[in-house]
Amino acid sequence: MTRQLNAEVRHETPASTRSEEAYARALAVFPDGTSRVTIERDPIPKYMGRGEGAYLFDVDGNRFLDLNGNFTTLIHGHAFRPVVEAVYRQLASGSCFANPTQMEIELASILCERIPNVDRVRFVNTGTEAVMFAIKAARAFTGKAGIAKFEGAYHGAYDWVEVSQSASPENWGPADDPASVPLYKGMPESVLQETLVLRFNDTELLEKKLQAHGHWIAAVIIDPMPSRAGLIAPNPGFLEALHRLCRHHSVLIIADEVLNLRQGYHGASARYGLKPDLITMGKIIGGGLPIGAIGGREEVMQVFSAKSGRPLLPQGGTFSANPLSIVAGIAAMRALDKAAFARLDRLGDRLRANLTEIIGQRDAPFVVTGSGSLFRIHPMRRKPREFRDTATNPAQNAVLGTLSRFFSRHGVILPNGAAACLSTPMEETEIDTISDLFGLFLEEHAADINNIEKPE
Template sequence: MMRASHFGNRSKGSFARAQLVFPDGTSRVTIERNPVPLYIERGSGSYLVDVDGNQFLDLNANFTSLIHGHAFEPVVEALTRQLQLGSCFANPTDSEIALAELLCERIPRVERVRFVNSGTEAVLFAVKAARAFTGRSKIAKFEGAYHGAYDWAEVGLAATPENWGNPNAPESTPFYRGMPASVLEEVVVLRFNDADAARHLMSVHGHSLAAVIVDPMPSRGGLVAPKPEFIAALQEAARMNGVLVIADEVLNLRQSFAGASVLYGLVPDLITMGKIIGGGLPIGAIGGRQDVMSVFDASAGRPLLPQGGTFSANPLSMTAGLAAMRHLDRAAFVHLDGLGNMVREGIARAISKFGAPFCVTGAASLFRVHPMARAPNDYREAYLAPDASKQMKQLVNFFARSGVILPYGAAASMSTPMNRADAEFIIDVFAGFLDSHRISWT
């Protein structure tokens, strides 16, 4: 199998063109450079080929959304048929009903669904739904957790040791220059896995909180599992103070056939979904209790929360999502879990063998490597100082030179086309990195 051998000839040319039309030469801040971005020509299964002909095992999978890998045949066939019928209509289609039925049948607590175009929109409308239902305006969220590009959801996302404040009562820090001070005042920031602080802050602010939004295993926050006592405390404090619980499963819905919340004892009022439910096309969804979702109900006139969107529930995303989700059966999750366990265990063995100051976190088909000896419990513990950040960049670059796309500072993901040989290759590449860099920590 061909691996990456040379970099940047045609990608450099593409990047030069891009710098003439994009502010920094890229269209997304999440694009990684090595030292220029890799421009992709095609993808098939779990592999990518860039414009220079280099092949990569793809552990990014468009930020975990491609659970079946690239050019998944059932999705390609479904989209081909739908494109011949039309790409979008102002009227509803049967495909949106079918995908909503699947989600309602599969995901606990999802009694009604509303489709949007991205995970960001799903979070945006879930927060608005909580406000409309409770009549309150504030929300609580967890430090470092990513919930899309919505002002209130971005508070505390990029906190640093210089501004994150008291460990028991984190500061509400802005994500970008010019973020309104009023937004900061309407967000209570909590620390993931801190049961006592969550219970206390939820009680103090509970009378004004519409919702607390929680990712059951925040990728940007360290991809660490929630402690049972933390989930219990969060649920209890929310219930006692009339605060809705929003589970952001845009990324972590892929943790099981029924999603992530059910794995950790979280019983949300609303769930945001995206990524895997679109089969590789743009999508987002809000699901939840029927009484809460009734804020979208326009059958008797103007709803408490009007929500539209030119491309919401478009038949291409609905059709692709339905094909992908129908093939994501229980057997597929057994396969994915097995691969994920194999990779995490193999990486842990390599760390032990070389006595390296690294650790691995994650669950199901997800994993994340940290340049620290002890697994973090939350964002602050996972935060990378400059030397650690340099080590992670070295790791990502080593993987790229070895023919593997490894995300920096986020979740790496397995996909259904992968096999044991792919998992063994990932482990071997990581062991090779530790072997070649052992002088850095000995």
């Protein structure tokens, strides 16, 4: 079914001399030439000049369809007009004040109206900060210090949620008693002891662990569809058990929707029937500017209230609720009406169905997960049910690297690891381009792909 590739999108990318020059200068000022660990370099990073809608243009003028969207933030693509105009207007009137603005009430109202269980909101600057304050809020509310998280799940850079973020078969321990694996050398032992590691979709383990440890656990933090842990959907029975057990052991549920709020008008918890006490948000609610938010049940959110003196949990932040992020967020969220989400769902369904069909036709060792505007291609035959099923061997990793490079050569940025997102400026043409390119990859790299299944 491989169609003629969209000629406009397909192009060979020459070695990027300006990117090479920039990288040479960057090596002199950054520890490894980059300013964050997530920058892809293969062999060097692509330096970007500008973005427009669904496309990025590097400093050498090459055009790329962007399936990264600044780590899923840019749900309207680049330089979305309403955001640009709102930010220009606000910038001319001041970029930050120590006083509140009327605009922050509007963005908070949008979240309270749309997201079930969000009765009250506090704004911060990043998803990491949102997760940090949600955990502190759960501690302040319950008087307990520990947290429970799911192996492999990414929740930003607060120490407790970094535990077992990068666990591997060498160190993750038995399936019925996962180890607390440090992310970096020198991670405090106390943090490891205060973090209980669970496995996604494993109800038996959840029951056993909360029975034994619920008395010191303030909250279970769960990303309803953890991206780095596989972009896998929760089993309905699993979420029901999570509710029942958390209520029974007086443990709060924090839904980390920093990434997955983009799954629907009412967010991801609503989509999967999760009823959290606290929700963390970020990415799309800032329209492309830095933001984070903690929302939740009125009773729990009262820990932030200073109405009758010192709050149970003080939360500040020089740039929290800064008007630039707020007006950008309002413009982005207003444009995300139910019809926009329905359209993204349709595009996502079409893409996942196309990719699955191509895989089936070629009997290739790949499987696709994801939902809404998110998708991930795994180099394996069986759909993973949880993080441990997603572990890849060197041959599989090599094929994922080749896949990313292949897409890049053909003018599409597919993040390494093949977890990617769509955006509202995309049309069916872009979806078909991605599908066709994947078909071509399977055709041209059949030999590499065969290596995946060769005995080691």
